[in-house]
Amino acid sequence: DxxxxxxxxxxxxxxxxxxxxxxxxxQDISNYxxxxxxxxxxAPKLLIYDASNLETGVPSRFSGSGSGxxxxxxxxxxxxxxxxxxxxxxxxxxxxxFGPGTKVxxx
Amino acid sequence: xxxxxESGGGLVQPxxxxxxxxxASGFTFSSYEMNWVRQAPGKGLEWVxxxxxxxxxxxxxxxxxxxxxxSRDNAKNSLYLQMNSLRAEDTxxxxxxxxxxxxxxxxxxxxxxxxxxxx
Numbered sequence: 001d002x003x004x005x006x007x008x009x010x011x012x013x014x015x016x017x018x019x020x021x022x023x024x025x026x027q028d029i030s031n032y033x034x035x036x037x038x039x040x041x042x043a044p045k046l047l048i049y050d051a052s053n054l055e056t057g058v059p060s061r062f063s064g065s066g067s068g069x070x071x072x073x074x075x076x077x078x079x080x081x082x083x084x085x086x087x088x089x090x091x092x093x094x095x096x097x098f099g100p101g102t103k104v105x106x107x
Numbered sequence: 108x109x110x111x112x113e114s115g116g117g118l119v120q121p122x123x124x125x126x127x128x129x130x131a132s133g134f135t136f137s138s139y140e141m142n143w144v145r146q147a148p149g150k151g152l153e154w155v156x157x158x159x160x161x162x163x164x165x166x167x168x169x170x171x172x173x174x175x176x177x178s179r180d181n182a183k184n185s186l187y188l189q190m191n192s193l194r195a196e197d198t199x200x201x202x203x204x205x206x207x208x209x210x211x212x213x214x215x216x217x218x219x220x221x222x223x224x225x226x
Contacts, residue, residue: 034212036152043202043216044144044152055214087152091211095168096142096154 002026002090006099012107019075021102023066023088031067032092037084038101044087048073080106109133109215111203116220123193123224129186129203129217137161137181140206142213143188145199145222155201156188157210166210171197193224 003026013019023033031051036044046055048064051071061076075082083106088099115127129141143155156177157166165177176189186203200221204213 032211036213038152043218044213045216046212046214049207049212049214089152089212091208094157094166094210096157096210098152098154101151 001095002029002093002097004088004090004097004099006086006088006102008102009100010103010105012105013078014107015078015080017078019078019082019104021073021086021088021104023071023073023099025069025071025090025092028068029090029092032090033064033066033071034089034091035062035064035073036087036089037082038087039084047086075104078104078106109205111205111215111217113201113203113217113220116201116222118223118225119193120226121194121224124189124191125193125222127188127190127201127203127220127222129188131184131186131203131205134205136179136184140209141179141186142204142206142210143177143186144202144204144213144216145197146202146219147196147199150199153199154210157206158186159209190222193222195224198222198224 005024033051035048038044085101085103110132112130158177174192178187200219202219203217205215
């Protein structure tokens, strides 16, 4: 199975700050990497697919980059509504695997 | 509007069975692959199973293989998960999720249904 790691596991930032989360795969997954946002008590929401493609309707302050084993997710200007846990997910090989999540809150 | 609504969760004893359903609306269900993804309380996301649009191709996570069965009824716009020989570690919120490009990404999710396995 492909193992996904994320760092940091949690972070606290101020409104307007730039926030960066990294995701690393245990082997080359090309660009088969997606990012989700999950708010407490809610289902996950797709933000980014194929490493860098913004899902329709998702604000442009969210972005993703990377390929191979190393990926980055960025919120360019943190907003109060961005408080959530963010997960990366690979689909290069079955089983599909998710990273452990990064919890983002407001300082 | 795409909607996925899960049902069938509840409390079940270890070794018991449960059947989850997911009712789909707002899109051509028969054209899309579907999945079950679960989340144990306070934990991360775990993919459980995938089924192709026709139902001819099915995959499972090793943790549920041989115990869970995914199926679909395209005439009823419904997805199912039959769960047998349930264990305490199966306790989780179970989400149905539509996927794009086979099991690529999950663009729509249901609200989830909680399954609790406990005596």
